[in-house]
Every structure is written in structure tokens, then in C-alpha cells.
Amino acid sequence: MSTPLQPGPSQSSARAFLSGVVAAWTSVFSLVLAGSYIGIGALAHDFGFSIGWMTASTLLVWAAPAQVILVSTLGAGAAFVEVALAIALSAVRLLPMVVALLPLLKTERTRQRSLILPAHLTAISMWVESLRLLPRIPRENRIAYCNGIGLGFMAIACIAGVIGYLLAGRLPLPLAATLLFLTPMAFLVSVIRNSRLMVDRLAFGIGFAVGPLMMWGKVGLALMWTGLIGGSVAYAVSRLYARRKGRPS
Amino acid sequence: MSNLALHSYLALLLVGFLPSEVWRWLGVLLGRSLDEDSEIVLWVRAVATALVAGVVARIVLFPPGGLADVPLGVRLGAITCGLIGFFVLKRSPFAGLIVGEAALVAGALFVGR
Numbered sequence: 001m002s003t004p005l006q007p008g009p010s011q012s013s014a015r016a017f018l019s020g021v022v023a024a025w026t027s028v029f030s031l032v033l034a035g036s037y038i039g040i041g042a043l044a045h046d047f048g049f050s051i052g053w054m055t056a057s058t059l060l061v062w063a064a065p066a067q068v069i070l071v072s073t074l075g076a077g078a079a080f081v082e083v084a085l086a087i088a089l090s091a092v093r094l095l096p097m098v099v100a101l102l103p104l105l106k107t108e109r110t111r112q113r114s115l116i117l118p119a120h121l122t123a124i125s126m127w128v129e130s131l132r133l134l135p136r137i138p139r140e141n142r143i144a145y146c147n148g149i150g151l152g153f154m155a156i157a158c159i160a161g162v163i164g165y166l167l168a169g170r171l172p173l174p175l176a177a178t179l180l181f182l183t184p185m186a187f188l189v190s191v192i193r194n195s196r197l198m199v200d201r202l203a204f205g206i207g208f209a210v211g212p213l214m215m216w217g218k219v220g221l222a223l224m225w226t227g228l229i230g231g232s233v234a235y236a237v238s239r240l241y242a243r244r245k246g247r248p249s
Numbered sequence: 250m251s252n253l254a255l256h257s258y259l260a261l262l263l264v265g266f267l268p269s270e271v272w273r274w275l276g277v278l279l280g281r282s283l284d285e286d287s288e289i290v291l292w293v294r295a296v297a298t299a300l301v302a303g304v305v306a307r308i309v310l311f312p313p314g315g316l317a318d319v320p321l322g323v324r325l326g327a328i329t330c331g332l333i334g335f336f337v338l339k340r341s342p343f344a345g346l347i348v349g350e351a352a353l354v355a356g357a358l359f360v361g362r
Contacts, residue, residue, distance in 0.1 A: 032342050046315070053257055060266040065301045068308070070265045074257075084264040090304070091269035093297040098276025112277065119273040168315070180316040181327065181353050182346065184308040188328065189335040189345035191301055199295050207299030211306040223303050230299025235292040 016141035020148020023133055025156070029125035032186050033153055034160040036064045039183030041164025043068065046180075047075025051165050058157050063123050066090045068183060069223065086223045097127045104134045105142050114143055121150025124190070198241065202234035323356035 011019075024030060037058065044054035049071060061067050066087050073083045098119045105118055130146050137145045164179055191204060207230030214222035308316070309324050316324070331349020338344035 028343065032346070035346060042315075049257065050254065053254075053261060056258065057261055057265055060261065061269050063269055065304055066265070066269050068304055070261070072307070074260055074264070080260065080264050083260075084268045086300075087265060088268035088271070090297060090300050091272050092293050093272075094269065095272040095276045095279070096294060098273050099279055102277065115277050116274075119277045120270065122273060122276075177316045177319045177357060178350055178354055180308070180312065181319075181324070181350060184305040185328065185331045185346050185349040186342065187301060188305050189331065189342045189349075191298065191305075192332075192335070193340055193342055197291075199291060200298050203295040203298040204302045207302030208306050210299070211303030212310050214303070215307060215311060223300060223307070226303035227296045227300030230302065231292065231294075231296030234299065235295045238295075 010138040011141055013141065013144040016137065016144040017148040019137075020145040020150075021152035021155075022148075023129065023145075024126075024149045024152025027125070027129050027149075027153075029129060029153065030156050032190055033064075033125055033157050035182040036186045037157040037160035038164030038167070038179050039181070039186070040064060040067055040071065041161035041166075042168035042179040043164075043183065044071050044075075044161070045165045045168040047071050049075065051162060054161055054165055055158055058154065058161055061087075062120065062154065062157075063091055063094065064157075064183070065187065073223075082221055082224070085221065089224055089227050093124075094122055097124075098122050101127060101130060101146075104131070105146060107139055110143070118143060118146045118150065121147060121154065123150075123153070125153050126150045197238070199234050199238035202237055203231050206230040206233050319353065319357045320360055323353065323360055326356055327353035 040058075041054060044051075044057075049057075054071075057067055057070060061070060069086050069090055070083065073086060101118065101122060102115060105115065126146075126149050129149055133149070134142050134146065168179060192201070207226050210230050211222070211226040214226050219225055309328055310321070312319075312324065327349050330352035331345045334348025335342065335345030338348075
């Protein structure tokens, strides 16, 4: 862990891409992704979407939380405006992730358009692994390597989604329930693992408490309010706490 | 392609793809000018985290499909077991997932008997 990371000798782009794919397939996130997307496939099945639609949503949206929201709200006949708002809010986290990833990928000669694909492939799994692994990769190979990680994960997600979709209708209880349960369980532990700051933990805890209240109270735009209230309260509390301690949280 | 199918793909593009992809494009445009540790990003991330928590709570409390046949108590118990497994076993997401799933299956079998 403490040895300085020395970028190895430069390789061809194709080789760098393939090493990225291998890194994705040997990553712990492959299992979590497979689990989440088997759950999402089963969810899409239960809400009556086609297998092609579900795969397209993985390729285009490429964010498991947003896809869960998309399937469950569209499938339940929610208003388009509410769905779009909920998706936009859940995907806001992609913005700082992309911003933090770019400095690692760029060289002086990098054109804006070669950053579009890594930006599209940015999701929690790919982002965490890229930040961990990219410093070892020669700078001129990083975009190819990063695309390899992202597309490697995406391939797993697509296959797992199809498997979950096909299994959902046929599995007896409790196996069908098991597949659907993978999604919340995997999200819960991976979000908690990724939240190192107090503000993130508070946000998760408050959101977990406020969400059900909003849904039981049949408040319109329940998810959006859950996010805004939970996130703002968590942010305010952590700011006050930091001020009292006289240091940043 | 039927009208209904076309409609659902259109919905995917308009309310699924565009609202999520716009943040990635913005990220590329903003590039270096926004600090990952800035206050606004911290707040925005907290909002997003609370929203994911809401999604988890929604699936556990108001579950779709086959999960709805498992009693609420078993679902809540399984989530709790998974959390405990996660924290006890070196904060491994695998451990949490496996323990939670095992608890769900055990609970569902026990109740169903």
C-alpha cells in the first residue's frame, strides 16, 4: 500500500483497454454489480418492461440507483416530470465524480470529445476503481484503460440484467424475492462503505427515515423531497458540528 | 415496433438518459473549475445520498413483485442482519450481501412453513 506507484512502460491503446477490462472483471465490484443488475433485471420484468428496453436503459443511463428509480416510477405510471426530476437528482452525484476523474485522464493533447466516453461510463463502481488504479497506468494509456474498466463493468451489468430478467418470472419464492432483495442490500452496504464523511452518513440515515414517512404520507414527489430534506438537514448538521469543533468535517 | 414500445423507448431517452447524462456532460464542461470538496458539491452529494437511502427504504417497505410476498418483518430483519454482517466482517459488501440474503431466505422459509 505504501510503495510509491510508478507508472509502468507505455503500451498500445488496445492492450491498455484490455487490461482495464481484466481489472473490472477481477474487481470486487463485479459481484456487487452482477447482484444489483440481476435485481434490476428482475425488477424490470416485474414492472412489465421488455428485455431490450432494460438493456438499453443499462447502456444509456448506466447508474443503478437511477435505473431502479426509472423502472419503478415509470412502471408505476408516475408523471414524466416527477420521473425526470428524480433521475436528475439521483444522478447529480455523477457531476463531481466526472470532475474529479478528468484531471487523472487528461494530457495536454487530449481533446474534449475523447472524454465523452469515460464521462458516460462514470458510475460509482468505475469511478472508485479508476481512482484506485489509474495512478499506476502511463498517462497516455489512461483513457483507454478507463474505458476498459467502464465497458467491462457494463458488460457484466448487461449480462446480469438479462439473467435476472429471465429468472424473475420463473423462480419460486423465496428465490424471486432473493433476487429483488439484492438491489437494496447491495446499495445499502456499498453506499455506507463509500460514505467516509459524516455528512454522507447522516444523509443516508435521515433519508432512510424520511423516505418512508413521505411515502406513507403520500406526499407528491416523495423521493425528491426525501433527497432535499435528508441531504439539506445532514449538510446543515455537519456544518454546525464542524463550526462547533472549529474545524472542517 | 408497436406504439407502446416506441413510447417506452422515448420515455427512456427523455426522462432516463437525458436527465442523467446531462450531469456527465456538465462535468466534462466544468472540468477543472469545480472543486470536489467545495460546499455546494458536498450539499449536492448529501442530497443524492439521502435520495438513494429513500430508494432503498422504498424497495424494502413497498417492494415490487415477489419480494412483496415476504413479510415486512422478515425484510426488515434481513436488512438488519446484512448491515450487521457488513460491519462485523471487515466492512465487506460481499459479507453484507451474503448475510442479508441468507437471512431473507431463512426467514422466508421459516415463515412459509
